Amino acid sequence: MHFTLIFHVNLLMICGMASPLSPAGAKTPIPANLVRSGEPSRRVLFALGWYDHSLHRGAARYASRHGWVFEFPSRHREAIPDHWDGDGVISLMNAANPKLTALVRASRAPVVDLALWEPSIPVPRVVPDSDQIGRLGVEHLSARGFHHLYFLVLENVWADQERSEAFIQHGRRMGLNPQVLDWPAARASRRLGRRDLEPWLAGELQRLPHPLAIMVSNDEFARFVLRASESAGLGIPEQIALLGVNNERLDCECLSVPLSSVDVNLEQMGYEAAALLHRLMRGETPCADVTRLPPKGVVTRQSTNILAVAHPHVAAALKHIWDHYHEPITAHDVTQAVPMSRSGLLRAFREHLGRSPADELLRVRVEEAKRRLAADEKVAAVAQACGFSNIETFSRAFHRRTGMTASAYRAKHRDTP
Numbered sequence: 382m383h384f385t386l387i388f389h390v391n392l393l394m395i396c397g398m399a400s401p402l403s404p405a406g407a408k409t410p411i412p413a414n415l416v417r418s419g420e421p422s423r424r425v426l427f428a429l430g431w432y433d434h435s436l437h438r439g440a441a442r443y444a445s446r447h448g449w450v451f452e453f454p455s456r457h458r459e460a461i462p463d464h465w466d467g468d469g470v471i472s473l474m475n476a477a478n479p480k481l482t483a484l485v486r487a488s489r490a491p492v493v494d495l496a497l498w499e500p501s502i503p504v505p506r507v508v509p510d511s512d513q514i515g516r517l518g519v520e521h522l523s524a525r526g527f528h529h530l531y532f533l534v535l536e537n538v539w540a541d542q543e544r545s546e547a548f549i550q551h552g553r554r555m556g557l558n559p560q561v562l563d564w565p566a567a568r569a570s571r572r573l574g575r576r577d578l579e580p581w582l583a584g585e586l587q588r589l590p591h592p593l594a595i596m597v598s599n600d601e602f603a604r605f606v607l608r609a610s611e612s613a614g615l616g617i618p619e620q621i622a623l624l625g626v627n628n629e630r631l632d633c634e635c636l637s638v639p640l641s642s643v644d645v646n647l648e649q650m651g652y653e654a655a656a657l658l659h660r661l662m663r664g665e666t667p668c669a670d671v672t673r674l675p676p677k678g679v680v681t682r683q684s685t686n687i688l689a690v691a692h693p694h695v696a697a698a699l700k701h702i703w704d705h706y707h708e709p710i711t712a713h714d715v716t717q718a719v720p721m722s723r724s725g726l727l728r729a730f731r732e733h734l735g736r737s738p739a740d741e742l743l744r745v746r747v748e749e750a751k752r753r754l755a756a757d758e759k760v761a762a763v764a765q766a767c768g769f770s771n772i773e774t775f776s777r778a779f780h781r782r783t784g785m786t787a788s789a790y791r792a793k794h795r796d797t798p
Contacts, residue, residue, distance in 0.1 A: 385741050412454045423449040423468045424452065425444065425451055425470070426470045426472075430475060432453075435651065436651035438651065440654060440655040447507075447724040452465070459582055468662055472484075472494050474502070476566075485504065491661035492644035492658075493657050496539070497543075498538065498539060505657055505661065507657060508674070509673065512541070514547065514626055515548035516530075516547060516594040518554075518624055519624075524744070528589050529591075529592070529593040530558075530593070530595075531562050531595045532559065532581075532596050533595050534561055534562065534564060535565075535578075537565050542605045563713075578605060582609035583610075586717050587613045591621070595621060599627050599759065618683065618686060622689065623641070623685065624640075625643070627643070628644035628645075629642070634682070639683045641679060641685040646674060646677045677752075677755055691733065692732075692733050694720070696714075699734075701718040702738070702745055707767060709768055711739075714738070749767050750779060751790065753766060760787045
Protein backbone atom coordinates (compact mmCIF):
# COMPACT_ATOMS: atom_id res chain seq x y z
CA MET A 382 0.00 0.00 0.00
CA HIS A 383 1.36 3.44 -0.95
CA PHE A 384 1.24 6.49 1.27
CA THR A 385 1.56 10.18 0.53
CA LEU A 386 3.00 12.65 2.98
CA ILE A 387 0.87 15.80 3.10
CA PHE A 388 2.48 19.13 4.03
CA HIS A 389 0.41 22.22 4.78
CA VAL A 390 2.96 24.69 3.57
CA ASN A 391 2.30 27.45 6.09
CA LEU A 392 2.74 25.09 9.03
CA LEU A 393 5.83 23.57 7.45
CA MET A 394 7.53 26.92 7.04
CA ILE A 395 6.53 28.35 10.42
CA CYS A 396 6.63 25.33 12.71
CA GLY A 397 8.66 22.78 10.75
CA MET A 398 5.91 20.20 11.39
CA ALA A 399 4.12 17.85 9.00
CA SER A 400 0.58 16.53 9.11
CA PRO A 401 -0.22 12.81 9.53
CA LEU A 402 0.08 10.32 6.71
CA SER A 403 -2.90 10.06 4.38
CA PRO A 404 -3.74 7.43 1.74
CA ALA A 405 -2.44 8.15 -1.73
CA GLY A 406 -4.88 10.12 -3.83
CA ALA A 407 -7.11 10.96 -0.88
CA LYS A 408 -8.63 14.43 -0.94
CA THR A 409 -7.18 16.22 2.06
CA PRO A 410 -9.25 19.30 2.98
CA ILE A 411 -7.35 22.53 2.57
CA PRO A 412 -7.45 24.61 5.76
CA ALA A 413 -9.52 27.76 5.43
CA ASN A 414 -6.61 29.99 6.38
CA LEU A 415 -4.68 28.75 3.32
CA VAL A 416 -7.33 29.59 0.74
CA ARG A 417 -6.92 33.02 -0.86
CA SER A 418 -10.11 34.87 -1.75
CA GLY A 419 -10.85 35.06 -5.45
CA GLU A 420 -8.50 32.20 -6.38
CA PRO A 421 -9.23 28.45 -6.41
CA SER A 422 -7.30 26.22 -4.04
CA ARG A 423 -4.52 24.10 -5.56
CA ARG A 424 -3.26 20.65 -4.68
CA VAL A 425 0.24 20.08 -6.10
CA LEU A 426 2.40 16.94 -6.18
CA PHE A 427 6.09 17.63 -5.50
CA ALA A 428 7.61 14.42 -6.87
CA LEU A 429 11.39 14.48 -7.29
CA GLY A 430 12.20 10.85 -6.54
CA TRP A 431 14.55 12.27 -3.87
CA TYR A 432 14.43 15.15 -1.43
CA ASP A 433 16.16 18.50 -1.62
CA HIS A 434 15.56 21.06 1.10
CA SER A 435 16.45 24.07 -1.07
CA LEU A 436 14.11 23.14 -3.92
CA HIS A 437 11.38 22.40 -1.40
CA ARG A 438 11.89 25.71 0.41
CA GLY A 439 11.74 27.72 -2.81
CA ALA A 440 8.57 26.02 -4.04
CA ALA A 441 6.98 26.26 -0.57
CA ARG A 442 7.78 29.98 -0.45
CA TYR A 443 5.70 30.49 -3.59
CA ALA A 444 2.98 28.06 -2.52
CA SER A 445 2.48 29.73 0.84
CA ARG A 446 1.51 32.96 -0.95
CA HIS A 447 -1.18 31.27 -3.00
CA GLY A 448 -2.91 28.86 -0.66
CA TRP A 449 -1.53 25.63 -2.08
CA VAL A 450 -1.17 22.28 -0.34
CA PHE A 451 1.88 20.28 -1.43
CA GLU A 452 1.81 16.48 -1.49
CA PHE A 453 5.20 14.79 -1.16
CA PRO A 454 5.66 11.08 -1.90
CA SER A 455 7.28 9.37 1.07
CA ARG A 456 11.04 9.89 0.98
CA HIS A 457 11.63 6.51 2.58
CA ARG A 458 9.43 4.39 0.33
CA GLU A 459 9.97 6.54 -2.77
CA ALA A 460 6.40 5.67 -3.62
CA ILE A 461 4.50 7.65 -6.24
CA PRO A 462 0.72 7.71 -5.67
CA ASP A 463 -1.03 5.30 -8.06
CA HIS A 464 -4.25 7.27 -8.36
CA TRP A 465 -3.20 10.78 -7.54
CA ASP A 466 -5.79 13.39 -8.52
CA GLY A 467 -4.63 16.95 -8.13
CA ASP A 468 -4.00 20.20 -9.95
CA GLY A 469 -0.33 20.12 -10.93
CA VAL A 470 3.02 18.32 -10.65
CA ILE A 471 6.60 19.46 -10.09
CA SER A 472 8.88 16.56 -11.02
CA LEU A 473 12.49 15.64 -11.59
CA MET A 474 12.54 12.79 -14.08
CA ASN A 475 15.58 10.53 -14.22
CA ALA A 476 16.54 7.05 -15.33
CA ALA A 477 16.51 5.72 -11.75
CA ASN A 478 12.81 6.42 -11.28
CA PRO A 479 10.76 5.02 -14.21
CA LYS A 480 7.55 5.14 -12.17
CA LEU A 481 7.84 8.91 -11.85
CA THR A 482 8.38 9.20 -15.61
CA ALA A 483 5.33 7.04 -16.21
CA LEU A 484 3.25 9.23 -13.89
CA VAL A 485 4.34 12.36 -15.77
CA ARG A 486 3.51 10.75 -19.10
CA ALA A 487 0.05 9.78 -17.89
CA SER A 488 -0.74 12.97 -15.98
CA ARG A 489 -3.61 15.08 -17.24
CA ALA A 490 -2.57 17.86 -14.86
CA PRO A 491 0.06 20.45 -15.86
CA VAL A 492 3.66 19.37 -15.17
CA VAL A 493 6.90 21.30 -14.69
CA ASP A 494 10.09 19.23 -14.73
CA LEU A 495 13.45 20.18 -13.21
CA ALA A 496 15.72 18.14 -15.51
CA LEU A 497 16.40 17.48 -19.20
CA TRP A 498 16.75 13.72 -18.87
CA GLU A 499 13.65 12.88 -20.91
CA PRO A 500 13.26 15.60 -23.58
CA SER A 501 10.86 13.39 -25.56
CA ILE A 502 8.18 14.19 -22.97
CA PRO A 503 6.90 17.66 -23.97
CA VAL A 504 6.59 19.42 -20.61
CA PRO A 505 7.96 22.85 -19.63
CA ARG A 506 11.20 22.72 -17.68
CA VAL A 507 13.17 24.90 -15.28
CA VAL A 508 16.87 23.99 -15.16
CA PRO A 509 20.22 25.61 -14.25
CA ASP A 510 22.00 27.49 -17.02
CA SER A 511 24.76 25.07 -18.01
CA ASP A 512 26.56 27.64 -20.16
CA GLN A 513 26.94 30.05 -17.25
CA ILE A 514 27.95 27.22 -14.90
CA GLY A 515 30.75 26.21 -17.25
CA ARG A 516 31.85 29.84 -17.64
CA LEU A 517 31.96 30.43 -13.88
CA GLY A 518 33.92 27.22 -13.40
CA VAL A 519 36.66 27.97 -15.90
CA GLU A 520 36.94 31.60 -14.75
CA HIS A 521 37.21 30.59 -11.10
CA LEU A 522 39.95 28.04 -11.75
CA SER A 523 41.92 30.15 -14.21
CA ALA A 524 41.78 33.14 -11.85
CA ARG A 525 43.75 31.01 -9.40
CA GLY A 526 46.48 30.58 -11.97
CA PHE A 527 45.65 27.08 -13.22
CA HIS A 528 46.53 26.42 -16.86
CA HIS A 529 45.87 22.67 -16.92
CA LEU A 530 42.08 22.50 -16.71
CA TYR A 531 39.89 19.40 -16.95
CA PHE A 532 36.20 18.57 -16.76
CA LEU A 533 35.47 15.06 -15.47
CA VAL A 534 32.52 13.42 -17.23
CA LEU A 535 31.18 10.46 -15.26
CA GLU A 536 27.79 9.90 -16.92
CA ASN A 537 26.27 10.37 -20.38
CA VAL A 538 23.57 12.70 -19.10
CA TRP A 539 22.57 16.23 -20.07
CA ALA A 540 24.24 17.91 -17.08
CA ASP A 541 27.65 16.37 -17.80
CA GLN A 542 27.34 16.97 -21.54
CA GLU A 543 26.17 20.58 -21.42
CA ARG A 544 28.44 21.70 -18.59
CA SER A 545 31.56 20.07 -20.00
CA GLU A 546 30.91 21.63 -23.43
CA ALA A 547 30.44 25.08 -21.86
CA PHE A 548 33.62 24.62 -19.77
CA ILE A 549 35.63 23.76 -22.90
CA GLN A 550 34.17 26.54 -25.05
CA HIS A 551 34.63 29.32 -22.51
CA GLY A 552 38.14 28.11 -21.71
CA ARG A 553 39.12 28.25 -25.37
CA ARG A 554 37.71 31.76 -25.69
CA MET A 555 40.03 32.72 -22.83
CA GLY A 556 43.04 31.33 -24.71
CA LEU A 557 43.24 28.17 -22.60
CA ASN A 558 43.17 24.53 -23.67
CA PRO A 559 40.81 22.70 -21.28
CA GLN A 560 40.27 18.98 -21.74
CA VAL A 561 37.64 16.36 -20.86
CA LEU A 562 38.37 13.29 -18.73
CA ASP A 563 35.77 10.98 -20.25
CA TRP A 564 35.00 7.98 -18.03
CA PRO A 565 32.08 6.65 -20.18
CA ALA A 566 34.34 6.59 -23.26
CA ALA A 567 37.17 4.88 -21.37
CA ARG A 568 34.76 2.40 -19.87
CA ALA A 569 33.33 1.46 -23.26
CA SER A 570 36.65 1.27 -25.12
CA ARG A 571 38.48 -0.73 -22.44
CA ARG A 572 35.49 -2.74 -21.17
CA LEU A 573 35.88 -1.42 -17.66
CA GLY A 574 33.40 -1.94 -14.84
CA ARG A 575 32.14 0.45 -12.20
CA ARG A 576 34.72 -0.79 -9.70
CA ASP A 577 37.45 0.29 -12.13
CA LEU A 578 36.48 3.97 -11.91
CA GLU A 579 38.79 4.99 -9.06
CA PRO A 580 41.87 3.07 -10.32
CA TRP A 581 41.34 4.54 -13.79
CA LEU A 582 40.94 8.05 -12.39
CA ALA A 583 43.97 7.70 -10.10
CA GLY A 584 46.04 6.67 -13.11
CA GLU A 585 44.80 9.65 -15.12
CA LEU A 586 45.59 12.05 -12.27
CA GLN A 587 49.13 10.67 -11.97
CA ARG A 588 49.95 11.02 -15.68
CA LEU A 589 48.54 14.56 -16.10
CA PRO A 590 50.74 17.65 -15.59
CA HIS A 591 50.58 19.28 -12.16
CA PRO A 592 49.26 21.46 -10.71
CA LEU A 593 45.90 20.90 -12.39
CA ALA A 594 42.26 21.80 -11.78
CA ILE A 595 39.21 19.60 -12.23
CA MET A 596 35.53 20.52 -12.42
CA VAL A 597 32.75 17.94 -11.96
CA SER A 598 29.09 18.38 -12.88
CA ASN A 599 27.77 17.96 -9.33
CA ASP A 600 29.09 17.92 -5.78
CA GLU A 601 28.41 14.21 -5.27
CA PHE A 602 30.91 13.28 -8.01
CA ALA A 603 33.70 15.12 -6.18
CA ARG A 604 34.15 12.23 -3.75
CA PHE A 605 35.49 10.05 -6.59
CA VAL A 606 38.20 12.61 -7.33
CA LEU A 607 39.08 12.89 -3.65
CA ARG A 608 39.48 9.14 -3.24
CA ALA A 609 41.43 8.78 -6.49
CA SER A 610 43.72 11.64 -5.46
CA GLU A 611 44.43 9.94 -2.15
CA SER A 612 45.20 6.67 -3.97
CA ALA A 613 47.56 8.52 -6.31
CA GLY A 614 49.29 10.31 -3.43
CA LEU A 615 48.25 13.75 -4.73
CA GLY A 616 47.12 16.58 -2.45
CA ILE A 617 44.01 18.73 -2.79
CA PRO A 618 44.30 21.64 -3.39
CA GLU A 619 48.13 21.71 -3.47
CA GLN A 620 48.40 19.58 -6.62
CA ILE A 621 44.77 19.24 -7.72
CA ALA A 622 42.12 21.95 -7.34
CA LEU A 623 38.59 20.57 -7.34
CA LEU A 624 35.33 22.37 -8.12
CA GLY A 625 31.79 20.99 -7.86
CA VAL A 626 28.33 22.20 -8.85
CA ASN A 627 25.13 22.74 -6.80
CA ASN A 628 26.67 23.94 -3.51
CA GLU A 629 24.92 21.22 -1.52
CA ARG A 630 26.27 22.04 1.92
CA LEU A 631 26.14 18.47 3.26
CA ASP A 632 28.10 17.24 0.25
CA CYS A 633 30.54 20.16 0.23
CA GLU A 634 31.31 20.61 3.92
CA CYS A 635 31.42 16.98 5.05
CA LEU A 636 34.11 15.78 2.64
CA SER A 637 37.69 15.20 3.77
CA VAL A 638 38.53 18.47 1.98
CA PRO A 639 35.66 21.02 1.98
CA LEU A 640 34.54 21.48 -1.61
CA SER A 641 34.30 24.73 -3.58
CA SER A 642 31.15 24.69 -5.67
CA VAL A 643 29.04 26.67 -8.13
CA ASP A 644 25.84 27.72 -6.38
CA VAL A 645 23.10 27.09 -8.96
CA ASN A 646 20.45 28.66 -6.69
CA LEU A 647 18.27 25.60 -6.14
CA GLU A 648 15.88 27.55 -3.95
CA GLN A 649 15.15 29.96 -6.78
CA MET A 650 14.66 26.99 -9.11
CA GLY A 651 11.95 25.66 -6.81
CA TYR A 652 10.30 29.08 -6.66
CA GLU A 653 10.38 29.59 -10.43
CA ALA A 654 9.07 26.06 -11.06
CA ALA A 655 6.10 26.74 -8.79
CA ALA A 656 5.47 30.10 -10.45
CA LEU A 657 5.57 28.49 -13.91
CA LEU A 658 3.25 25.70 -12.77
CA HIS A 659 0.82 28.32 -11.45
CA ARG A 660 0.67 29.95 -14.89
CA LEU A 661 0.06 26.57 -16.51
CA MET A 662 -2.74 25.77 -14.07
CA ARG A 663 -4.34 29.08 -15.04
CA GLY A 664 -4.32 27.96 -18.66
CA GLU A 665 -1.43 30.16 -19.83
CA THR A 666 1.10 29.04 -22.43
CA PRO A 667 4.76 29.07 -21.31
CA CYS A 668 7.06 31.53 -23.04
CA ALA A 669 9.70 28.82 -23.62
CA ASP A 670 10.00 25.04 -23.40
CA VAL A 671 13.06 25.35 -21.15
CA THR A 672 13.73 28.15 -18.65
CA ARG A 673 17.41 28.34 -17.69
CA LEU A 674 18.29 30.10 -14.44
CA PRO A 675 21.73 31.69 -13.98
CA PRO A 676 23.88 30.48 -11.07
CA LYS A 677 24.54 32.76 -8.10
CA GLY A 678 28.32 32.35 -8.20
CA VAL A 679 31.13 30.20 -6.84
CA VAL A 680 31.33 29.46 -3.12
CA THR A 681 35.04 29.05 -2.36
CA ARG A 682 36.14 26.46 0.17
CA GLN A 683 39.41 24.64 0.76
CA SER A 684 39.44 22.55 -2.44
CA THR A 685 40.30 25.57 -4.64
CA ASN A 686 41.65 27.98 -2.04
CA ILE A 687 45.13 28.17 -3.49
CA LEU A 688 47.16 30.17 -6.01
CA ALA A 689 48.67 27.97 -8.70
CA VAL A 690 51.22 30.50 -9.96
CA ALA A 691 54.82 29.46 -10.48
CA HIS A 692 56.17 33.03 -10.24
CA PRO A 693 56.63 33.80 -6.50
CA HIS A 694 56.20 37.58 -6.85
CA VAL A 695 53.01 37.23 -8.91
CA ALA A 696 51.65 34.83 -6.28
CA ALA A 697 52.55 37.30 -3.53
CA ALA A 698 50.88 40.16 -5.40
CA LEU A 699 47.75 38.08 -5.92
CA LYS A 700 47.61 37.26 -2.24
CA HIS A 701 47.98 40.95 -1.42
CA ILE A 702 45.04 41.77 -3.73
CA TRP A 703 42.80 39.06 -2.28
CA ASP A 704 43.68 40.02 1.29
CA HIS A 705 43.21 43.78 0.83
CA TYR A 706 40.77 44.34 -2.07
CA HIS A 707 38.15 45.62 0.40
CA GLU A 708 40.52 48.43 1.37
CA PRO A 709 41.09 51.54 -0.81
CA ILE A 710 44.29 50.14 -2.36
CA THR A 711 45.46 50.81 -5.93
CA ALA A 712 47.59 48.93 -8.44
CA HIS A 713 50.53 51.02 -7.21
CA ASP A 714 50.02 49.62 -3.70
CA VAL A 715 50.11 46.10 -5.15
CA THR A 716 53.45 46.72 -6.87
CA GLN A 717 54.87 48.17 -3.65
CA ALA A 718 53.95 44.96 -1.80
CA VAL A 719 56.50 42.83 -3.71
CA PRO A 720 60.27 43.28 -4.29
CA MET A 721 59.97 43.78 -8.02
CA SER A 722 59.82 46.75 -10.41
CA ARG A 723 56.43 47.89 -11.66
CA SER A 724 57.27 47.07 -15.28
CA GLY A 725 58.69 43.66 -14.33
CA LEU A 726 55.61 42.75 -12.30
CA LEU A 727 53.32 43.90 -15.11
CA ARG A 728 55.17 41.66 -17.61
CA ALA A 729 55.07 38.72 -15.17
CA PHE A 730 51.34 39.20 -14.56
CA ARG A 731 50.58 39.23 -18.27
CA GLU A 732 52.76 36.17 -18.83
CA HIS A 733 51.25 34.08 -16.02
CA LEU A 734 47.67 35.41 -15.80
CA GLY A 735 47.05 37.24 -19.04
CA ARG A 736 46.04 40.46 -17.26
CA SER A 737 47.57 43.31 -15.28
CA PRO A 738 47.53 43.84 -11.50
CA ALA A 739 44.98 46.64 -12.00
CA ASP A 740 42.74 44.30 -14.03
CA GLU A 741 42.96 41.65 -11.32
CA LEU A 742 42.16 44.12 -8.55
CA LEU A 743 39.10 45.34 -10.44
CA ARG A 744 38.02 41.78 -11.29
CA VAL A 745 38.15 40.67 -7.65
CA ARG A 746 36.26 43.75 -6.48
CA VAL A 747 33.49 43.40 -9.09
CA GLU A 748 33.05 39.68 -8.40
CA GLU A 749 32.61 40.42 -4.69
CA ALA A 750 30.24 43.26 -5.56
CA LYS A 751 28.12 40.89 -7.66
CA ARG A 752 27.88 38.46 -4.77
CA ARG A 753 26.80 41.19 -2.36
CA LEU A 754 24.29 42.70 -4.78
CA ALA A 755 22.71 39.28 -5.35
CA ALA A 756 22.32 39.07 -1.56
CA ASP A 757 20.29 42.32 -1.83
CA GLU A 758 22.83 44.62 -0.15
CA LYS A 759 22.52 48.35 -0.84
CA VAL A 760 24.64 49.72 -3.70
CA ALA A 761 26.39 52.32 -1.52
CA ALA A 762 27.27 49.71 1.10
CA VAL A 763 28.60 47.36 -1.60
CA ALA A 764 30.81 50.08 -3.07
CA GLN A 765 32.38 50.75 0.31
CA ALA A 766 32.77 47.05 1.21
CA CYS A 767 34.59 46.38 -2.07
CA GLY A 768 37.21 49.09 -1.64
CA PHE A 769 35.93 51.71 -4.08
CA SER A 770 36.62 55.32 -3.14
CA ASN A 771 33.06 56.46 -3.87
CA ILE A 772 29.81 55.22 -5.38
CA GLU A 773 30.38 57.02 -8.69
CA THR A 774 33.71 55.27 -9.27
CA PHE A 775 32.10 51.94 -8.35
CA SER A 776 29.14 52.51 -10.67
CA ARG A 777 31.36 53.29 -13.66
CA ALA A 778 33.67 50.34 -13.02
CA PHE A 779 30.78 47.91 -12.47
CA HIS A 780 29.01 48.98 -15.66
CA ARG A 781 32.24 48.75 -17.64
CA ARG A 782 32.87 45.17 -16.43
CA THR A 783 29.32 43.79 -16.58
CA GLY A 784 27.38 45.95 -19.04
CA MET A 785 24.77 46.55 -16.32
CA THR A 786 24.23 49.15 -13.65
CA ALA A 787 24.68 47.92 -10.08
CA SER A 788 21.02 48.62 -9.34
CA ALA A 789 19.86 46.63 -12.35
CA TYR A 790 22.13 43.72 -11.41
CA ARG A 791 20.79 43.75 -7.84
CA ALA A 792 17.18 43.75 -9.06
CA LYS A 793 17.82 40.87 -11.47
CA HIS A 794 19.83 38.61 -9.17
CA ARG A 795 18.53 39.30 -5.68
CA ASP A 796 17.69 36.14 -3.69
CA THR A 797 13.97 36.74 -3.40
CA PRO A 798 11.67 37.96 -6.19
